[in-house]
Amino acid sequence: AQTVTQSQPEMSVQEAETVTLSCTYDTSENNYYLFWYKQPPSRQMILVIRQEAYKQQNATENRFSVNFQKAAKSFSLKISDSQLGDTAMYFCAQQTGANNLFFGTGTRLTVIP
Amino acid sequence: EAGVAQSPRYKIIEKRQSVAFWCNPISGHATLYWYQQILGQGPKLLIQFQNNGVVDDSQLPKDRFSAERLKGVDSTLKIQPAKLEDSAVYLCASSETGYGEKLFFGSGTQLSVL
Numbered sequence: 001a002q003t004v005t006q007s008q009p010e011m012s013v014q015e016a017e018t019v020t021l022s023c024t025y026d027t028s029e030n031n032y033y034l035f036w037y038k039q040p041p042s043r044q045m046i047l048v049i050r051q052e053a054y055k056q057q058n059a060t061e062n063r064f065s066v067n068f069q070k071a072a073k074s075f076s077l078k079i080s081d082s083q084l085g086d087t088a089m090y091f092c093a094q095q096t097g098a099n100n101l102f103f104g105t106g107t108r109l110t111v112i113p
Numbered sequence: 114e115a116g117v118a119q120s121p122r123y124k125i126i127e128k129r130q131s132v133a134f135w136c137n138p139i140s141g142h143a144t145l146y147w148y149q150q151i152l153g154q155g156p157k158l159l160i161q162f163q164n165n166g167v168v169d170d171s172q173l174p175k176d177r178f179s180a181e182r183l184k185g186v187d188s189t190l191k192i193q194p195a196k197l198e199d200s201a202v203y204l205c206a207s208s209e210t211g212y213g214e215k216l217f218f219g220s221g222t223q224l225s226v227l
Contacts, residue, residue: 004155032213033213035215042220043202043204043220043221044218044220045156045204045206047216050213050215052213091155091156097213099169100158100169101146101216102158103155103156103157105153105154105155106155
């Protein structure tokens with residue numbers, strides 16, 4: 001069964017600092033995809049970053065990067081130079097093939113000015 | 114590029130009433146999803162369409178929830194009769210093929226059942 005665990009319900013970071021959000025998952029498949037989505041108060045989920053499990057290189061998107069540890073089934077998100085606009089809920093998600101995109105419970109991130 | 118459109122944005126009903134939500138995905142997207150997001154939780158898939166066929170509806174409470182995707186484009190999700198525990202945000206999303214791709218989400222419908 002698919003599970004995605006986010007153990008940090010809430011986190012905060014000073015503006016311009018770096019923060020890391022944790023995510024672990026469980027799957028018996030070898031090929032799958034991992035995602036981090038951001039959900040601001042507007043409720044619209046926005047893709048932050050995507051990782052293909054068969055690629056060893058960690059994905060990066062500007063200030064966002066991941067630390068993908070396949071053997072440990074860990075997929076953490078690092079946000080560098082945090083900005084006020086980064087304040088939001090962050091959801092880790094996993095998808096196998098064309099199946100359901102399975103979400104974790106989320107981490108509420110607050111960037112403090 | 115136009116995004117995923119959902120309506121209404123908010124809906125308040127009493128228990129045992131019926132309600133319907135509408136979603137218009139991004140043009141050309143074959144896969145459409147309906148998610149239920151209860152306060153404090155991550156989104157949970159209710160139903161996934163590929164064109165106008167159902168791929169996964171294993172978590173859809175079929176005694177009260179129904180969904181259709183007419184001509185493989187727009188979709189409606191209906192609840193009849195509603196229960197208190199149906200209070201949630203209902204998110205619609207679409208993607209080109211559904212295979213490991215970015216999902217584009219609408220802004221959701223916040224349903225309150227009193």
